[in-house]
Amino acid sequence: MAVTVWVTLLGQWAADHKDRLHEHATAHMREQWDGMGDSNPHNAVHFGTYAFKPYGFLSSIDEGVQAVTGNVIRLEGHVQNEMAYSDASRSLAVSHFGKLKPALLLQYLVPLLLIFTAFSSISGEREAGRLRLLLVQGLSLPKIIFAKAIAIASLGWLLLTLMLAVFLMEQGPSMEQDEILRIVLLSISYSIFYAVLVLLTVCLSAWSKRSSASLSTIMALWVVWVICLPIVAGGISDELHPLPSRRTFKTAMEKDRHQGIDGHNPSGERRKAFTDSLLVAYGVDEASQLPINADGLIMQADEEYGNRVWDKHFGNNRSILEKQKKVRRLIAVLDPFMSLQHLSMAFCGNDLYHSQDFQVQAETYRRDIIKTMNEKHAYGGSKTGDWSWKASESFFQSIPEFAYDRPRITSVIDQYLIDMFNLLSWTILLVVLTVLYGPKLKFE
Incomplete structure (x- = not known):
């Protein structure tokens, strides 16, 4: 119990520390932006800013994919950057089992404690000669199994x-309704998993003639659940639906950006066609005769084309990841541990869905800023070719700061109905098997 308290407090301290670092970094970047002074809007586009994903109060329990994907995106013109500055990129301490977090205890150590407590619960009674005595006194084996399972699972529920x-x-005191609901769902998920694990262990103990046999069986199954099946699921999903490498992804985007999507309408032709359309719209013969700065509109047209390219490739990656997720969930039917991990990351706000949502919101904010800068460059008072013109400092200060709006759990939960159903199905299956086949077991 002392370890549980210590790890929880340590995780909370680490989460608070990272939140303070993010707040400081956000304030620092905003201070730099507001203090830019009078500047050319296009220079501000290249100066850019950063979007920081809030660490989140439940990240102190389960960091999920955030330790690998990162939580910072640089926002600038002409390019969409990936999330960066993950713990995995800065440390070798991030392993398959993660860092010392409450999730590590709840997913690995507590289940092992329950297994070692439950493996001899029935077989030990048989070896000591007490089980037959309990049965003679009128207790049925299913009742004994359920009583043992509830008593041992209570240890996990207590922790x-x-x-x-x-x-x-x-x-x-500071929690919102959405956060309370997340904690409730998180608690239910872990509670059901502990019930499944303990009931299965007790059933194996009843089926095995010796405690050593039941321990060997459940430990072999535990290794399959925790190590083998997750690796197999990842390998199969990646083999069936491979993601392009980072280099391939960037190269394809750059090619589409310059040569045109599907090899049509390259950048030079797009620029000329757009410039000609402006001349026709304003009834002039040359760009220098335009009453606006055509450079700003040309850059915005190029940005919008780049947005289409990003939507195409990012959308393709999201589609592949969704297909991979379906494969893993299909395999998770055999592995309630995988379902628990999916639910734990989701309810803590650190699954792939939340990570992608942050990236989409940051990209939307980037597009709004770039459009505002380009339109200021076009309509702010300068003429085509005039790159010395500057917007006032107050204009840059009027740009709103990025604020990530985390999805409500009610909009996320439908993504994980299969995992929730899987945990419940394991519970129902074990209860039914215990009731039906428990009385048929014979004891010598």
Whole structure:
């Protein structure tokens, strides 16, 4: 119990520290932006800014994919950057099992504690000669199994409750309704998984004649659940639906940006056609005769074309990731541990869905800023070819700051109905098998 409290407090401290770093970095970047002074809007486009994904109060429990994907995006003109500055890129400490977080205890150590407590719950009674005595006194084997399972699972529920109690002592007064709902769903998910694991272990103990046999069986199954099936699922999903490499992805985007999507309408032709359309619209013969700065509109047209390219390739990657997710969920039917991990990351706001949502919101903000800068460059008072013109400092200060709006859990939960159904199905299956086949077991 002391370890649970210590790890929870340590995770909370680390989360608060990262939140403070993000707040400081956000304030620093905003201060630089507001203090830019009078400047050319296009120079401001290249100066850019950064979007920081809030670390999130539940990240102290489960960091999910955030440790690998990162949570910072540089926003600038002409290019869409990837998320960067992940823990994995700066440290070798991020392993398959992650860092020392409450999720590590709840997903790995607590289940092992429950397994070692439950593996001899029935077989030990048989070896000591007490099981036949209990049956003679009128107790049925299913009742004994359920009683043992509830008693042992209560240990896991107690540790889970203790962790959440320590967590709520730090966060409770400031929580919103969405955050409360996330904690409730998180608690239910772990509670059901512990029930599944303990009931299965107790059933194996009842089926095995010796405690050593039940321990060997459940440990072999645990290794398959925790190590083998996740690796197999990742390998199969990647083999069936491979993602392009980072280099291939960037090269394809650059090619489409300059040569045109599907090899048509290259950048030079697009620029000439757009410039000609401006001359026709304003009834002049040369760009220098335009009452506006054509450079700003030409750059915006190029940005909008680049946005189409990004939507195409990013949308393709998202489609591939969705297909991979379906494969993993299909395999997770055999592995409730995988379903638990999916739910834990989702309810803590650190799954792939939340990561992609942050990237989309940051990209939308980037597009709004670039459009505002280009339109200011075009309509702010300068003429075509005039790159010395500057917008006032107050104009840059009027640009709103990026604020990430995390999706409500009610809009995310439908993405994980299969995982929730999987955990419930395992529970129902084990209960039914215990009721139906428990009385048929014979004891010598």
